[in-house]
Amino acid sequence: MSTENKKVNVKQEAADILAKLGVDSAAYTGGDLASFSPVTGEQIGALKTHSAADTARMIEEADAAFRTWRDVPAPRRGELIRLLGEELRASKADLGRLVSIEAGKIISEGLGEVQEMIDICDFAVGLSRQLYGLTIATERPGHRMMETWHPLGVVGVISAFNFPVAVWSWNAALALVAGDAVVWKPSEKTPLTALACEAIFNRAAARFGADAPKGLSAVIIGDRTIGEVLVDHPKVPLVSATGSTRMGRDVGPRLAKRFARAILELGGNNAGIVCPSADLDMALRAIAFGAMGTAGQRCTTMRRLFVHESVYDTLVPRLVKAYQSVSIGNPLETPALIGPLIDKASFDGMQKALADAKAHGGKVVGGERASVGSDTAYYVQPAIVEMPEQAGPVLEETFAPILYVMKYSDFDNVIELHNAVGAGLSSSIFTLNLQEAERFLSASGSDCGIANVNIGTSGAEIGGAFGGEKETGGGRESGSDAWKAYMRRATNTVNYSKALPLAQGVSFDID
Template sequence: MSIKAETSEILTRLGVDAKSFSGGGLAVRTPVTGETIAEVPAISATAAGAAIDKAHEAFKAWRDVPAPRRGELVRLLGEELRAAKDDLGRLVSIEVGKIRSEGLGEVQEMIDICDFAVGLSRQLYGLTIATERPGHRMMETWHPLGVVGVISAFNFPVAVWSWNAALAFVCGDSVVWKPSEKTPLTALACQAIFARAVKRFGSDAPEGLLAVLIGDRDVGEALVDHPKVPLVSATGSTRMGREVGPRLAKRFARAVLELGGNNAGIVCPSADLDMALRAIAFGAMGTAGQRCTTLRRLFVHESVYDALLPRLRKAYESVSVGSPLTSEALVGPLIDKAAFDNMQKALDAARSLGGKVTGGARFDSGSAEAYYAHPALVEMPKQDGVVLEETFAPILYVMKYTDFDAVLEEHNAVGAGLSSSIFTTDMREAETFLSARGSDCGIANVNIGTSGAEIGGAFGGEKETGGGRESGSDAWKAYMRRATNTVNYSKALPLAQGVSFDIE
């Protein structure tokens, strides 16, 4: 069966109307072979505005539904995702090129955040606050915020939506989702899965609670600029974040920005090298380096450099590359030609700075329009130039270090950083790395790689933006507004000293 035919079958099984993926003006290609697998109708900016208005009306009804009842809808969504896991995971592999385990793993994250959000629906707690006024009680309450806009990137086409949507729904918000133009099919599939959950849930869920806007840049701009969208959660490059952030700030809207990460790891003299090797290889090569948590820079102490690097080179030279649909390869394709070209430009720049490159060449998959690459290990004389930039491809820059305090400065010397890790059995090094003068990233790990964020611990905190967190902990507060309430249960109204008036 052709990939196009398989894609059509999966979408039909998931409940997506055939008109939604055929005959449209937006061509969808699979990075696995480069072939076009669907043609999706795109929405205009005007139609996007109408969908947002409808979502606002849905919000006004949804906010009055009790939070535990809202949690029931998310519970049903989790059930539907469990039933659809194999199909949706396969569709992720087709549309993005992830290997099977990572496609399924992304859907599992969706299921996990639904479980988290169901419990959260009974834990939207406010504080009781001590007040200076006798006979009064002061407290905080949390209320639904409004329409939540979600802009997602191609590399996590379904999980990012769910991290935001599951929390937003239990908080009483409606959701408008602008997926990447490269991954509209998985978004349509999620919309259909959510519709099944709504059908089981009943009439308490208003029409328009979820809208999916498939379109170009102007559609994303319409979402960012719409006055009825008080929060936009955007995932993508730092360049995109620099455009979205000021537009939201101009109208005093909130932003949750999860942007690129030039993430680093440190291998200390006392590190367990077997453990470090596995974590480094997975973190740097997984998903063909197309994660925001991909390990991109590695600092290795000079005392263990010569022991670790030959083993790391061997891992890079032996890793399997190939189609995630027809092989057991560990590294799949880059998303498109532009990604491959950017990878080659970065490697050329590294060579010009004295970098020694292992790997990095194009892998012949048999499909001229598909862009596979051997992961690249680049030994650099120092951190400079292209090393300070994030390239969304499987490139790992490796550098020696001698002084721990100095390497912390080097670790933190990049503009974008989402995740970080250190490999050490020295308690002082580990605790310093986690301290205020250690890693400046939102995720800091000890003896585990940079990738593999887990539901429950809020993901994000990209250091360049301070742009918020999602998927766990107290991230739900971003999707709500807080009010402070004071109740006077006394018989008198205390006035400021020296103030009185006759009320007779």
């Protein structure tokens, strides 16, 4: 529905949506965890939180559910995810709207995030009949060797505010099809959307029937303390955690200490390269969305841009004009393209980074707080910063709409500059030169988990495995063969002969 020029009571609308989706008001009223809408800065919920003991109990329940669920045939498990996809389609408008209310996304991005959920359900349903293992050539006659894939156990999911529902679905859809149970700790900044997802899943499970055991999917609400219980619990063999590199440095070693698996989706100081042959109209549009979309609060946001000296003076003034003219406003009431930052801490971090950029010789356009009618919400003018070199804050990820622009002349050198940051998530190059494009995608090119040609750094599809290298964590979610992380592999050898030949020609004869 159109919301232009319509004043929205965010607290009441959030409550109405939650009620429509089947969330009991007792879950988000009278509790000790406050939920705020960045759209206005108003409190929209007070959630009941779980204790460490509650969390441990829910993990035990999930483990019991797993022991039943793992014996349900995989195509039957896929039927549950098909029903979840149906429920998400039916709830897309409401859940997408709630994402916009609680995370501050513009309407199309809120709906787009729910579409990602629907897409991964479709992917996982097909996957439920494709959990293939290999048949392997054996050196021993009368033998067959193969690999099989089995359910792993309870999968812990820790998600961030910027994609409050999609990241859960990337993990849950694959984990449930793989035969696992899921325990989800959402961000403290976006817990209401998690309650909504839980209600939607419960509807799908009720339609599915008794084969879906109690505790198969659970949401735990609380702070870092319950996250630590999830990370440290011996019955959680895999944790998928999305957040900062700092968080990953804590979570990763804790999981390694008990030999648990980790899927870490951490920082992304992503860059684009604009070459002399680039289609500048295409590049302009891709850079604008990649750098300003979601108010710069995507892990795949473009934060660095290297422009060849031959096209710098043509492209950069057009970018500056786009930054100065882009619409900023309440995403629930206007068709603006840029919504709010999540909170004051994000705004303060942005201002600090811009001050540091100026101290390093940067020329800043934008970055100031925008007046959008609320003193408790933090809207900003996206900032474009022309830098003399890649130094200072350019080397760090700031989760805000800041694009650092630098000039380059040599292709080999710009590849080195591109790779000279800690994170390695997403990257892009704009060129019509085949050699440059292929070099960027080669082993000596981009060192990121995602490398694109003539498309921006943001907007990954679920069909490809999502994740990055270096300080991004190295894990993969969503498409391709990411499902293997949620299962355990067994190598099997069957002897159907009457002899017992040993591998490698070993002889061990006994009477």
